[in-house]
Amino acid sequence: MNLKRMFRNKGNGNDGSNGAVIHMSGITKAYDTGKIKVEALRGIDLTVEPGEFVAIVGPSGSGKSTLMNLIGCLDTPTSGDYLLRGERVSGLGRDQLADIRNRRIGFVFQNFNLLPQITAYENVEMPLLFGGRSRKQRKERVIELMDRVGLADRMHHKPTELSGGQMQRVAIARALAMNPDIILADEPTGNLDTSSGTDILSLFEELWQQGTTMLIITHDPAISKRAPRTVEIRDGLVN
Numbered sequence: 001m002n003l004k005r006m007f008r009n010k011g012n013g014n015d016g017s018n019g020a021v022i023h024m025s026g027i028t029k030a031y032d033t034g035k036i037k038v039e040a041l042r043g044i045d046l047t048v049e050p051g052e053f054v055a056i057v058g059p060s061g062s063g064k065s066t067l068m069n070l071i072g073c074l075d076t077p078t079s080g081d082y083l084l085r086g087e088r089v090s091g092l093g094r095d096q097l098a099d100i101r102n103r104r105i106g107f108v109f110q111n112f113n114l115l116p117q118i119t120a121y122e123n124v125e126m127p128l129l130f131g132g133r134s135r136k137q138r139k140e141r142v143i144e145l146m147d148r149v150g151l152a153d154r155m156h157h158k159p160t161e162l163s164g165g166q167m168q169r170v171a172i173a174r175a176l177a178m179n180p181d182i183i184l185a186d187e188p189t190g191n192l193d194t195s196s197g198t199d200i201l202s203l204f205e206e207l208w209q210q211g212t213t214m215l216i217i218t219h220d221p222a223i224s225k226r227a228p229r230t231v232e233i234r235d236g237l238v239n
Contacts, residue, residue: 021049021213022047024071024081026079027077028077040063040066042237044238046067046238053228054215054227057233059219068184068217072107085181104181106174108184108186110187112159112167114174120146120154120157125142126174126177127174141177145173149169182214183214183215185217186216186217188218204216
């Protein structure tokens with residue numbers, strides 16, 4: 001398999017990003033607990049190109065969860081520069097970051113984060129509602145995605161009526177809804193049995209082969225072995 005991908009929406013290179021999906025330079029994150037200052041990240045440089053499949057690994061307390069929150073625009077850095085598809089996001093406000101999270105980043109979480117009172121169809125539809133898509137557009141997109149993750153016959157079931165692997169597939173379909181720049185997954189197989197976890201990894205690989213940029217935060221060696229690129233973070237620094 002050819003691991004290289006052609007760049008899409010290539011920038012002019014003036015900011016050093018050269019069309020990268022993610023370009024981080026000198027990123028730090030410090031927390032002031034009142035008594036001590038904790039430096040979770042101490043100068044991260046990270047670039048992810050279009051179409052890459054990257055696993056970010058590291059021990060507990062290494063800073064990988066903090067890095068995920070910054071990449072996903074769930075938090076802001078103390079210092080440094082972060083560009084997402086050439087757009088500087090490190091200094092944006094809360095509403096702007098929320099808009100970026102909905103349009104440009106697809107999240108997949110260990111605990112699925114599905115709304116239990118609504119169907120799989122409605123869970124996948126949610127980002128499209130927030131994105132202002134018409135009813136017809138929403139229906140077409142949800143049906144397409146549920147078929148893509150192999151759950152066309154389960155779309156009207158609620159999460160409580162699905163297995164763990166099926167719930168994660170719904171979460172992946174929801175993550176893809178707005179055709180984001182990147183899929184950001186946090187320990188996506190952590191709550192699954194071995195067989196279901198393997199199926200989810202195969203689905204990630206399939207999406208990657210179709211051109212989706214994948215970034216997975218994990219301590220699972222099965223994921224890091226299958227990812228073409230692994231980034232190790234330790235003591236708040238990329239090794």
